[in-house]
Amino acid sequence: MDKRIIFHIDVNNAFLSWSAVKLLKDGYKIDIRTIPSIIGGDESKRHGIVLAKSPIAKKYGIKTAETLYAARKKCPNLKIYNPDYKWYYEQSLLFHNYLKQYSPNILKYSVDEAFIDLTGTKYIYDDYIKLAYKIKDDIKNLFGFTVNVGVANNMLCAKMASDFLKPDRVHTLFEDEVKTKMWPLPIEDLFMVGKSSSKVLRDLGINTIGELANADLGVLNKHFKNRAQFLLDSANGIDYSKVEKSISKTESISTTETLIKDISDKEELKDILFRQTDDVARQLRKKEKYCSVVAIIYKNNNFESYSKQIKLENVTNSTSEIYDVVLHLLDISFRGEAIRLIGVRLADLSANRVEQVSIFDSDEKKDSSNDEFQKIVDSLNDKFGGNVVVPAVMKKKNNS
Ligand SMILES: [Mg+2]
Structure with a gap:
């Protein structure tokens, strides 16, 4: 081929x-x-x-x-x-x-x-x-x-x-240029390797992408678990992901991701779900809509698909509120098995925002300046294609 x-x-x-x-x-x-x-x-x-x-x-x-x-x-x-x-x-x-x-x-x-x-x-x-x-x-x-x-x-x-x-x-x-062009670069430059992973790698004496490419999988396994092979592959310029995006139905917004390696670690799933939540919530805000149903979609390594959803009392388009629901859904529905595909779906979309105090942050009333800020955050994150700006509340949750 x-x-x-x-x-x-x-x-x-x-x-x-x-x-x-x-x-x-x-x-x-x-x-x-x-x-x-x-x-x-x-x-x-x-x-x-x-x-x-x-x-x-x-x-x-x-x-x-x-x-x-x-x-x-x-x-x-x-x-x-x-x-x-x-x-x-x-x-x-x-x-x-x-x-x-x-x-x-x-x-x-x-x-x-x-x-x-x-x-x-x-x-x-x-x-x-x-x-x-x-x-x-x-x-x-x-x-x-x-x-x-x-x-x-x-x-x-x-x-x-x-x-x-x-x-x-x-x-x-x-492929034949990876060694000369990519290996000399500092580990921080490797796509999808965040600050915290880079720090762990530096502490292990792995400072360049080439050093990671030649690192011992056993050692990496100890520190990165299921992500070790992914890191090793990335450093060797190996990536099988396809140029495609999941198609969302008209009245829902969803994103799913086929994982490169099966993952059964809940903390790792939380990280992926955080990224996905940010993505779908951003799409929702771009459409100037709100959702009242939040779902997690799974496929396990036996190719069984299942999902769990919740109907909210109040509509929302806030990343942090939706992520709170997603974490709750994960808690009540994740069976601890190896997951091959995971995703987040927002449904029951509406253009109306019910002005009520959120059930999740009852003492933090929404105001328009927060909306403005969220817009800037969205633009920045869009521009850099990631989570450059993560509101403090989510940082805390995402790392905990
Ligand atoms: Mg650019």
Whole structure:
């Protein structure tokens, strides 16, 4: 069988680039990508934080998610621009719609990232590298912002490749390049390896991806249990996941994940469910809807499927509230067996929000500023394709 061909296309510095394009379009004389500049939230509110920074602002040591006050102290002549989420949304649509022409197998990974599976199209595109350059240049010429394109035989390596030197580049990371291009990188750079795992690995004397690739599975097993093989595979550039997303029914939103290894550890399932909850809750908020049914979906290693759901007294679209319900569902329905597939489903969607004090956080009344904050959190998380910003309440629960 032919090797797979996967592209990962990633907009360089999406929020700042998109704002730069808008400003230039509106007649602004300066390209804010070339000066010390940031995109920042509203400073008058306590959530005024750095959402994106220009390369020069980065040189001043300005970091994403720090306060505008702290950023300004590092660079007094810093230019701060407000985010324009409506414009970002439009640019994101342009970007994703443009990519759809190349393959039906496309996964919108975040507002500014997509995977395309081009396997089996060699009769249409005789040279994949040429195609990658065409996509990169087309996007720049058509829309005014730049992208990196990673070309590889699987999603993991495509994602790693697009993260090499930026901006406006094409990189390959084929199977035979893993050793030279990926192994020298620090362990933190490995896709899907979080801060806590990196720290454990560093403590074990494993500092580079190459050192992890050659580590002893027995040792890794002691510290990472079922995740050990996954880490070892990742470091070796092995990834079998497919470019596809579960199709959700109209009146429900769901996400499921076939696990790379069967998992029977409840704590590990909690981590996966947290990610999934964040994903579906975000989709719910994007649709400006609320749900009143929350479900967990399982498939065990005998391919038996089952699910457990709860009807809520009040509708919600809050990640933390839904995650509380999910944890409760896990407690009452998980049989302790090896799980092959797990997912979260939100149903009974409605456009109405019943203004009642939540049954989960009875002393924390919802207010609009919390909604605003959640929006910024969503945008940030969308942009980085993960959980960059996790409200403290969930951090606590997720780690406990
Ligand atoms: Mg990006």
